Amino acid sequence: MSDSHAHGASSYYVPSHSHYPFTLALGLFALALAAVFNMNGKVPGWAMLPGAAVIIYVVVGWFGDVIRENRSGTFKGWEDRAFRLGMLYFIGSEVMFFAAFFGALFYVRQLAVPDLLSFDMLYPTYEGSWPLAGKGPSDAIPAFTPMGAWGLPALNTGLLLTSGVTVTIAHWALLRDNRTWLILGLAATVLLGAAFMACQAVEYHHAYTELGLTLGSGVYGSTFFMLTGFHGLHVTIGAIILAVVLGRTLKGHFSSKDHFAFEAAAWYWHFVDVVWLGLFVFVYWL
Amino acid sequence: MSTGSIAAHGHDDHAHHGPTGLARWLFTTNHKDIGTMYLMFSMIMFLIGGSLILSVRAELFQPGIQIIQPELFNQLIGLHALVMIFAALMPAATGFANWMLPLQIGAPDMALPRLNNWGFWLLPPAGTILLMPLVLYLFGIGTGGADAGWTLYPPLSAQSGWGIDFAILALHLMGISSVMGSINVVVTILNMRAPGMTMMKLPMFAWGWLMTAFLLIATIPVLAGAITMLLTDRHFGTHFFDAAGGGDPILFQHLFWFFGHPEVYILLLPIWGFIPHILETFARKPMYGYKAQVWSLVCIAALSVIVWAHHFFTAGMPVQALIYFMYSTMSISVPLAVLFFCWIATIWRGSMTFETPMLFALGFIILFGIGGLTGLVLADVAADAQYHHSYFVVAHFHYTLFAGGIMGVMAGVYYWLPKMTGHMYSEKLGKAHFWLTVISFNLTFMPQFFVGLAGMPRRIPDYALQFTEFNVISTIGAFALGLSQLIFVYNVVTTWRGKGEKATDGVWEGSKGLEWQLSSPPPHHSWDPQPVIK
Numbered sequence: 001m002s003d004s005h006a007h008g009a010s011s012y013y014v015p016s017h018s019h020y021p022f023t024l025a026l027g028l029f030a031l032a033l034a035a036v037f038n039m040n041g042k043v044p045g046w047a048m049l050p051g052a053a054v055i056i057y058v059v060v061g062w063f064g065d066v067i068r069e070n071r072s073g074t075f076k077g078w079e080d081r082a083f084r085l086g087m088l089y090f091i092g093s094e095v096m097f098f099a100a101f102f103g104a105l106f107y108v109r110q111l112a113v114p115d116l117l118s119f120d121m122l123y124p125t126y127e128g129s130w131p132l133a134g135k136g137p138s139d140a141i142p143a144f145t146p147m148g149a150w151g152l153p154a155l156n157t158g159l160l161l162t163s164g165v166t167v168t169i170a171h172w173a174l175l176r177d178n179r180t181w182l183i184l185g186l187a188a189t190v191l192l193g194a195a196f197m198a199c200q201a202v203e204y205h206h207a208y209t210e211l212g213l214t215l216g217s218g219v220y221g222s223t224f225f226m227l228t229g230f231h232g233l234h235v236t237i238g239a240i241i242l243a244v245v246l247g248r249t250l251k252g253h254f255s256s257k258d259h260f261a262f263e264a265a266a267w268y269w270h271f272v273d274v275v276w277l278g279l280f281v282f283v284y285w286l
Numbered sequence: 287m288s289t290g291s292i293a294a295h296g297h298d299d300h301a302h303h304g305p306t307g308l309a310r311w312l313f314t315t316n317h318k319d320i321g322t323m324y325l326m327f328s329m330i331m332f333l334i335g336g337s338l339i340l341s342v343r344a345e346l347f348q349p350g351i352q353i354i355q356p357e358l359f360n361q362l363i364g365l366h367a368l369v370m371i372f373a374a375l376m377p378a379a380t381g382f383a384n385w386m387l388p389l390q391i392g393a394p395d396m397a398l399p400r401l402n403n404w405g406f407w408l409l410p411p412a413g414t415i416l417l418m419p420l421v422l423y424l425f426g427i428g429t430g431g432a433d434a435g436w437t438l439y440p441p442l443s444a445q446s447g448w449g450i451d452f453a454i455l456a457l458h459l460m461g462i463s464s465v466m467g468s469i470n471v472v473v474t475i476l477n478m479r480a481p482g483m484t485m486m487k488l489p490m491f492a493w494g495w496l497m498t499a500f501l502l503i504a505t506i507p508v509l510a511g512a513i514t515m516l517l518t519d520r521h522f523g524t525h526f527f528d529a530a531g532g533g534d535p536i537l538f539q540h541l542f543w544f545f546g547h548p549e550v551y552i553l554l555l556p557i558w559g560f561i562p563h564i565l566e567t568f569a570r571k572p573m574y575g576y577k578a579q580v581w582s583l584v585c586i587a588a589l590s591v592i593v594w595a596h597h598f599f600t601a602g603m604p605v606q607a608l609i610y611f612m613y614s615t616m617s618i619s620v621p622l623a624v625l626f627f628c629w630i631a632t633i634w635r636g637s638m639t640f641e642t643p644m645l646f647a648l649g650f651i652i653l654f655g656i657g658g659l660t661g662l663v664l665a666d667v668a669a670d671a672q673y674h675h676s677y678f679v680v681a682h683f684h685y686t687l688f689a690g691g692i693m694g695v696m697a698g699v700y701y702w703l704p705k706m707t708g709h710m711y712s713e714k715l716g717k718a719h720f721w722l723t724v725i726s727f728n729l730t731f732m733p734q735f736f737v738g739l740a741g742m743p744r745r746i747p748d749y750a751l752q753f754t755e756f757n758v759i760s761t762i763g764a765f766a767l768g769l770s771q772l773i774f775v776y777n778v779v780t781t782w783r784g785k786g787e788k789a790t791d792g793v794w795e796g797s798k799g800l801e802w803q804l805s806s807p808p809p810h811h812s813w814d815p816q817p818v819i820k
Contacts, residue, residue, distance in 0.1 A: 011394065011814055011815065012393070012394045012395065012478070012814070014315060014316075014394060014395045014399050014811070015315050015400055016315065017305055017309070017310070017313040017314060017315060018313055018400050018403075019312070019313045021400050021401070021403040021407055022312045022313060022403065024404055024407075025407035025408045025410075025411055026407075026411070028411065028459060028462075029411035029415070029459075032411070032455040032456075032458070032459060033415060033455075035455060036415070036448065036452055036455050039448075039451055039517075039520075039521045040448045040451060062400070078477070081477050082397040082473050082477050082478075085473045085476055085477055086398055086401075086469050086470075089468075089469045089473070089503055090469055092504070093465050093469075093503045093504075093506070093507045094507070096503070096504050096505070096507040096508055097507035097508070097510060097511055098511075099507075099508065099511075100508040100510070100512060100541055100544075101511055101515075103508075103540075103544075104511075104526060104537055104541065107534070107537050108532060108533060108534065108537065111534070112529075112532060112533060112534035112536075112537060113532050115534075116529060119529070122529075122530065132532050141525075141531055214523075215518070215522055215523055216523035216524070216525075218525050218532045218533075219524075219525045219526065219528075219531050219532035219533040220532070221524070221525075222515075222518070222524035222525050222526050222533065223526075225524075226514075226518065
């Protein structure tokens with residue numbers, strides 16, 4: 001909470017009217033309604049497409065507006081600071097979203113699963129120990145093999161940690177106006193992110209077809225797929241953001257002084273990186 | 287806040303560019319337009335939420351099932367709470383934030399104007415999705431709106447009809463709206479203050495909202511996680527809250543109240559922020575204990591995230607946990623008492639006049655005080671076993687959320703309405719509204735303490751004969767309370783449409799702060815360039 005102000009009497013940029021916020025709300029409205037009706041078997045899955053299409057249209061158009069404003073020199077240090085603070089608190093809210101799922105994982109591992117022993121209600125061979133696997137028979141917990149840590153997950157850890165290094169190399173190059181290493185670093189980061197997602201897809205396929213581990217495999221399957229799934233979604237979003245930043249770099253955007261979008265993407269990437277370390281330790285390893 | 291002299295003054299430019307008519311409101315980026323829309327939305331939803339509960343009170347007028355079947359009754363109570371909390375109180379506070387924060391801190395607008403408009407326009411769709419299944423049900427379509435209470439506890443909510451899905455999706459949209467609005471408030475306060483306005487010169491309203499915004503950013507995502515797990519439990523085969531798969535319904539209660547308890551303070555912190563402004567204005571004295579109030583707000587916000595389990599003491603917890611949550615809960619009364627004493631000290635020996643905002647502020651102090659003290663009883667683990675899930679709880683949280691929340695908002699509306707519209711409201715109608723509200727409010731909720739103590743459980747459409755008299759009084763009070771609010775609506779709407787004498791820039795004799803130095807109504811774009819606080 002610094003009290004310093006670098007801007008003095010300069011004027012803050014207040015954009016004129018824009019239809020994108022309203023259109024985005026309409027797109028989300030259509031998507032949410034279609035999702036509810038679809039979950040209750042009233043409409044087919046493609047009913048969600050129009051809402052999703054509107055959302056994609058707005059994301060492209062709205063960010064396009066901001067990029068054009070940035071290119072025409074609209075944003076000074078004051079606006080830049082607002083974007084930085086906004087991104088920081090947005091990532092903070094994302095951290096809390098994952099905290100809810102980690103909290104659920106710790107709660108069921110430490111409290112719910114052991115406590116159920118005293119109820120004698122699941123099945124005769126219930127031992128009350130994590131990961132509740134392969135101990136059936138039970139309708140809710142069919143026999144399955146839990147996911148090991150040292151195959152693909154360990155490789156994925158390596159991929160994401162390396163991508164954290166490459167994005168830092170790109171940042172380092174950007175600050176020195178070294179375009180070659182900036183582009184190489186960014187491209188490597190996007191590729192590593194894509195490789196991570198490919199491994200994740202192979203792992204899910206392995207879980208469903210060979211281990212019998214599904215979303216419905218008791219609370220182990222629930223926490224496993226929801227935590228890794230939401231993380232995978234964030235990796236995908238982060239990789240798309242980085243790809244856009246790479247595209248803008250190839251078009252000559254960004255300088256050592258003006259590169260908020262790059263830093264926001266890098267912060268976001270480090271955030272998904274750290275979440276993965278938590279996942280690797282608490283979901284796969286321990 | 288300490289008053290600063292103004293070096294540069296905003297130019298009185300009433301012209302604004304861009305579309306007119308409906309498009310002006312749909313596509314706006316102006317904080318005053320967006321604030322107005324938030325406040326209007328809040329008032330409409332307040333009336334809808336009130337109508338829902340008046341149907342409930344009509345059913346409770348007599349024992350037995352008279353006019354509403356239990357299935358509909360369950361929908362009405364849950365939707366009443368969801369509408370009042372998420373669609374009436376929270377948008378009212380955000381409306382004030384949009385209107386007043388930039389004026390109070392000398393900012394040309396909110397920091398992220400387009401995001402601001404998105405935050406608002408998520409709400410009408412969310413309200414529609416929330417209420418749609420109820421309306422469909424009244425036409426004989428579907429299984430009805432969310433009928434598991436506003437807390438949506440599984441296993442009831444896991445087995446209930448499609449109304450739960452509508453509520454979950456609506457809560458997701460409102461949650462996005464809240465988080466975006468909060469990010470905007472934080473960035474505005476940290477980044478947009480007039481030069482010279484240090485954090486310890488911030489208006490108290492800004493401090494209250496800053497704490498609310500921090501709490502929303504920290505807890506709404508946890509609610510989003512919890513209801514997402516509920517949704518996947520319902521439709522995608524997960525077992526988070528299903529003991530048969532190793533999950534636990536109590537896990538939902540932990541996650542929900544990690545959000546739900548701070549939510550109480552989210553609703554109240556902005557009001558605790560502007561009540562001191564109203565008190566200092568009408569007592570014509572400087573605010574007492576500025577620093578003590580600021581640190582109390584900070585302490586309350588920090589404590590509010592570590593006390594959640596006191597909402598389900600009776601659900602089953604180790605004794606150590608019970609004792610921890612009891613003492614941590616009670617410790618909140620320390621900073622809260624500091625606030626109360628600062629409010630009282632602010633008006634102590636002041637040259638008070640009793641215009642409508644001051645009446646509401648004083649009524650707020652007394653009635654919210656009753657809400658706070660009855661909360662102490664509920665925080666006591668041993669005593670809570672008797673009070674839990676009784677009408678005592680209902681009475682308690684209406685003393686905090688109606689007397690503390692709604693009456694606080696009304697104090698704010700009367701206080702700032704002349705500034706926002708440029709016209710004075712009818713003082714006569716305002717005073718009538720206040721006295722009718724206070725009397726009928728107590729008539730409604732005071733009896734509920736007694737039936738609760740006598741053992742009447744909440745959330746039931748029928749009750750034992752011995753509770754009849756108190757329920758009759760409560761229902762009569764509720765209808766009087768509901769009808770009294772129409773005076774408020776009439777007063778606000780006519781003032782907005784230009785009835786009433788012109789308001790001066792300062793509006794109130796004792797008003798302090800930057801917003802009172804602008805014209806009434808303020809120019810469409812204000813504080814550009816910014817004032818300099820010395």
